[in-house]
Amino acid sequence: MKNLSLKQKLTILYTVLMTVNICAVLAVLFSLSNREILSSVQNRLRExxxxxxxxxxxxxGRLDFDSDILELENGVYLSVYDMDGALLYGKIPYGFDQSMDFRDGQVRRQKTGSVEYYVLDMSYAPEENVNLMVRGTISITDAEESFRITLRLALICLPLLVVLTAVLGYFMTRRTLRPVAHITETVLAIREEEDLSRRIGLGEGRDEIYRLASTFDSLLGQIEDSMKREKQFTSDVSHELRTPLSVILMQCDALLARDGLSGEVREEITVIQRKADSLSRMISQLLLLSRADQGREKVTMEILDFTGLSQMAAAEMEGIAAAKGIRLETAISPDIMVRGDETLLIRLWLNLLQNAVTYGKEGGCIHMGLWEDEDMVTGYVEDDGIGISARDLPHIWERFYRADSSRSNNGSSQNNNDSSQDNNSSSGLGLSMVQWIISVHKGTIQAVSEPGRGSRFTFRIPKEKKS
Known part of the structure; x- marks a missing residue:
């Protein structure tokens, strides 16, 4: 039963209940009908x-009998006897035992062979000194045969009635649960499209399903308002933090430009400058994602040479990778054209490559590839670094998600969201931005990884046909 849908369960329950009710009603009706038939036979016999x-x-001085006694009116055999038991006139059933004694006014049952009869004896005195006994005999078996035919017909029709009940129950249940299916489809669409502005909108209604839909709509409205406030807060905070960070960076530049600074002081100022610069880049990314969430980020789509952009990104990251002793190998097919935003596509490659450099193995190798098929362009970045655990892999696209083991330099799991060029820190926004860029370009991206053996990120976006 656990694997059945609610619609199927209700249909089965409705069918079983209706079948039990029908059988109970038929049993009562046939029981009453059987008694009524026997009572009707006895009444006909008496009449x-x-x-x-x-x-x-x-x-x-003699008896005169009308020939109507010989007719089987209402199936009753009539016979007239004298008080000594001698048959004077009438008709008796074939094989009926005539030795049966007389009992005035009593209806008795007598079975002869396979046939059962009702027998009624009544005394009659046409004259003062003339006493007769009139016997009526009627077959119970013949009367019950019609009842049995009706019973067999009912038993034959019962399965058809059960099937009809099941079909009607199914359609009634499906119609009743149609709003539930609509609620489920709408909620799934909201989850897949991440569109909190959608509503179930069943309309007016007083039953529990309509109240449930109204509660869902109210809850979605509250969640949407909460998300809007959160996005606005993120945007406002990012704006407010840019100014003090700019001041910190300017002061660091001014301090480093002075002469006479000791080496220790200059190193400390450099650390502050590097951390502030990393924080500034993180805030820029956060501000971009916040504007994207609010639909305010401008995306300029144009036909681009994706091969050239990919080679530029590889050249920019090659030196950073070499500083860590990592070799960058590329396999980029020529003349690949796409329709996209140039800045975002370069950022896509830089984020993926920086992520690979940050968590790649020193002295290892990063593979970068790009090719095209009939309709799509496929790119990938693969490293041989520390990898991502199966527990963390589903969460790598979440903002600020940090695998616990990646927070330490000795961890065995890859920090999944790093786009910063500061190898000692991570913003947790890099892969979130990668996913957003891919969605803007109507593509897909997936990651496969094995702890201790590296990770591979593969994306596909539509290609632009060459003119």
């Missing part, structure tokens, strides 16, 4: 026997 009195006359 026929008492009616036979009118067909017996006493004329000129």
């Amino acid at each position: 026929s026997v008492t009616g036979a009195f009118d067909d017996i006359d006493w004329e000129d």
